[in-house]
Structures are given as structure tokens and as C-alpha cells.
Amino acid sequence: MTEITNTLSLPLPWQESIWSELTQYIYTDRLPHAILLSGPSGIGKGRLAIALAERLLCGSESHDYACGICKSCTLLNAGSHPDLFPISIPEKSKNISIDEIRKLSSVISKTAQQGGRKVAIINPAEALNINASNALLKSLEEPQGKTVLILVAHRPTLLSATIRSRCQIIQLTPPSCELATSWLNSMVTDQTNIDKALEISDGRPLLALDYLRSDSLRDQQYFEEVVSAVRTGDLSFIEAAQQCAKLDIGPALEWFISYLHRSVIKDKRMRSNQNIYLFLDRLNYMYSLIVSGSNVNQLLMWEELLMSWRQTYFSK
Ligand SMILES: [Zn+2]
Known part of the structure; x- marks a missing residue:
């Protein structure tokens, strides 16, 4: 007997209640035509989006999950379903341009090739540039029959308010520590x-898994040592900036934000320092610039940030 290799996605253990809500929508034909999965990165929104898309495209309507054996599922397994349109940031690009959305609008205006639904996943939706965002709005305002748009956003406030208002927003949060730990236990041998x-991942299991499987854990620990050393004056901000500029800027800014959140929770002295919150706003602003594809001089950015970080701590 030939073994069927099923590579279809299932929701993660902590997504069960939201999954049963979504399947109820499907069974009762009340699924909104645009859904925005919102929440911090590293908690499995992308995986949920794919599992939902596969369930919507599966030809067997009576299952809670994509059946894995029908013609649609076979095409999904092979990565060649003609009615699934995943849109992400193209290689060598920093954002999603209007061309991607135009292509999407043109295909969703046609009948589904497999006769069922058409599903698009836009991930991360906050990477849509302004023109792409305006073009998408048209698709959201004039929904095409049997088309479902699934938007995934780590930072939904970076999306235009009009786009958000056209979607049913599903807010996802990290799971309990017990659930995250037991899932990670099943995923790694060490x-x-x-x-x-x-x-260090603020309880975000997929991010934690990335750390466990790569050098990120070591890099993040190193980054936190550098930042702490600037704070205590053991390292100059110029030297520290040179070290930080060697790191991938997006994750490093995320580490800094997470480090501050954890420090504020742990340290009463930091909690009462209002400058910390202004600095956190600045970090969040820098992070939003980076994820929206802005070009920055990284060394200069780190020098300014770390100088300001040192002053923040000492100019209470
Ligand atoms: Zn199926």
C-alpha cells in the first residue's frame, strides 16, 4: 500500500477554541469574507491561516480539518492548488507592492478552478505598501463570491484603519506557560x-522553538549582555553599536523591546522611570520603520539608540 504523506497543517494545541469557532462559521455558512488574524509574532498565526485555508479548500465539507485525501487536498499537499493565493514579501523586496495585489484581484475575479472557494493569505499584512493597501481595499469592499481573504498581522496598528474595519479581527495571544512547555517538550529532543x-521569547512558542533550533538563543543572550553592559557603563555605546550592527536588525530590535518589557516587570526602579517608556516608544517606532521596509543606516541607528538608552537609565 502506498503511504500518503500528508503535509497539511493543523491548528496548534492552544488554537483549539478559536478553531472550533472558525469551523462553526464554516458549517453554518457564516464565515466572513475577510479575516484578520492579529497578535504577536511567534504564536502560530501563519500556521492557523494555512490550516484554515486548507480546510476551506478541502472538497470534503464534513470534516473539522482538511481531509488530506480528496482531490483538493492532494493538490494542497503537492503545493499546487490553483485556488490558493499566498502573498508574502517577495524575495529581494522589503514590502508587498501593488503588483502583487493587482495579480490577486485579477485571479479572484475569476471562477475558482476547482469549483469551490478561492482563498488568499496575506502575511504579513503590515508589509503592504500604501498603494497595495489601497488596491486591496477595493477587493475588500467588493467581495467576490466564495473568496476568503485571510490577513495575518503581528502589528495590526500599522494597517490602515479602513482595512481593519473591513475585516473580522481575530485576536490571538500566547498560550499558557504549561501548554507552551508541553508543546516544546514534544518538539525538541534536548x-x-x-x-x-x-x-526570552515572552512565552511565544514558535519563536522559542526557533531559538532552540538555531543560534538565535545564543545571539539573543549575547545581545542582552551587550545592552546590559551599556546600561551599567561597562561598555561604551560606540563599541556596543558596532557589535549590534552585526546582528539582523529586525530580530535585534524585537529582542531589545522584549528585554525592556521583562526588565520593567522585574525591576521596580526601572518601572518608576518614565524615560524608559519614552525610550520604548522610540524602539517601537524604529521597529515599525524596519518592518515597513525603510532603509536606515544601522550603525548610526544603534549608536543613537544605545546612547539614548544609557542616558535614559541615568537621567531619571
Ligand atoms: Zn480534502
């Missing part, structure tokens, strides 16, 4: 660093 990985 369980030594699970607690640490969950701590």
Missing part, C-alpha cells in the same frame, strides 16, 4: 533550554 527560550 529540553534543557526550554524555560530560558520561553522566557
Whole structure:
């Protein structure tokens, strides 16, 4: 007997209640034509979007999950379903341009090739540039029959308010520590660093898993040592900036934001320092510039940020 290799996605254990809500919408034919999955990165929104898209395209309507064996599922398994349109940031590009959305609008205006639904996943939706965002609005305002648009956003406030208002927003949060730990236990063989990985990822299991499977955990720990050394004056901000500029800027800014959140929770002295919150706003602003594809001089940016970080701590 030939073994069927099923590569279809299932929702993650902590997404069960939202999944049953979504399947109820499908069974009762009340699924909105545009859904925005919103919440921090690293908690499985992308995986949920794919699982939902596959369930919507599966030819067997009576299952809670995509059946894995019908013609549609076979095409999904092979990565060649003609009615699934995943849109992400193209390689060598920093955002999603109007061309991508024009292509999408043109295909969704046609009948589904497999006769069922058409599903588009836009991930991350905050990477839509202004023209792409305006073009998408048209598709959201004039929904095409049997088309479902699934938007995924880590930072939904970066999306235009009009886009958000056209979508049913589903807010996702990190799971409980117990659930995250037990899931990670089942995913890795070396369980030594699970607690640490969950701590520095703010309880986001997929991010923690990335840390456990790569050098990121070591890099993030190193980054936090550098930032702490600037704070205590053991390292100059110029030297620290040179070290930080060697890191991938997006994750490094995320580490800084997460480090501050954790420090504020742990340290009463930091919590009462209003400058910390202004600095956090600045970090969030820099991070939004980076994710929206702005070009920045990284060394200069780190010098300014780390100088300001040192002053923040000492100019209470
Ligand atoms: Zn199926």
C-alpha cells in the first residue's frame, strides 16, 4: 500500500477554541469574507491561516480539518492548488507592492478552478505598501463570491484603519506557560533550554522553538549582555553599536523591546522611570520603520539608540 504523506497543517494545541469557532462559521455558512488574524509574532498565526485555508479548500465539507485525501487536498499537499493565493514579501523586496495585489484581484475575479472557494493569505499584512493597501481595499469592499481573504498581522496598528474595519479581527495571544512547555517538550529532543527560550521569547512558542533550533538563543543572550553592559557603563555605546550592527536588525530590535518589557516587570526602579517608556516608544517606532521596509543606516541607528538608552537609565 502506498503511504500518503500528508503535509497539511493543523491548528496548534492552544488554537483549539478559536478553531472550533472558525469551523462553526464554516458549517453554518457564516464565515466572513475577510479575516484578520492579529497578535504577536511567534504564536502560530501563519500556521492557523494555512490550516484554515486548507480546510476551506478541502472538497470534503464534513470534516473539522482538511481531509488530506480528496482531490483538493492532494493538490494542497503537492503545493499546487490553483485556488490558493499566498502573498508574502517577495524575495529581494522589503514590502508587498501593488503588483502583487493587482495579480490577486485579477485571479479572484475569476471562477475558482476547482469549483469551490478561492482563498488568499496575506502575511504579513503590515508589509503592504500604501498603494497595495489601497488596491486591496477595493477587493475588500467588493467581495467576490466564495473568496476568503485571510490577513495575518503581528502589528495590526500599522494597517490602515479602513482595512481593519473591513475585516473580522481575530485576536490571538500566547498560550499558557504549561501548554507552551508541553508543546516544546514534544518538539525538541534536548529540553534543557526550554524555560530560558520561553522566557526570552515572552512565552511565544514558535519563536522559542526557533531559538532552540538555531543560534538565535545564543545571539539573543549575547545581545542582552551587550545592552546590559551599556546600561551599567561597562561598555561604551560606540563599541556596543558596532557589535549590534552585526546582528539582523529586525530580530535585534524585537529582542531589545522584549528585554525592556521583562526588565520593567522585574525591576521596580526601572518601572518608576518614565524615560524608559519614552525610550520604548522610540524602539517601537524604529521597529515599525524596519518592518515597513525603510532603509536606515544601522550603525548610526544603534549608536543613537544605545546612547539614548544609557542616558535614559541615568537621567531619571
Ligand atoms: Zn480534502
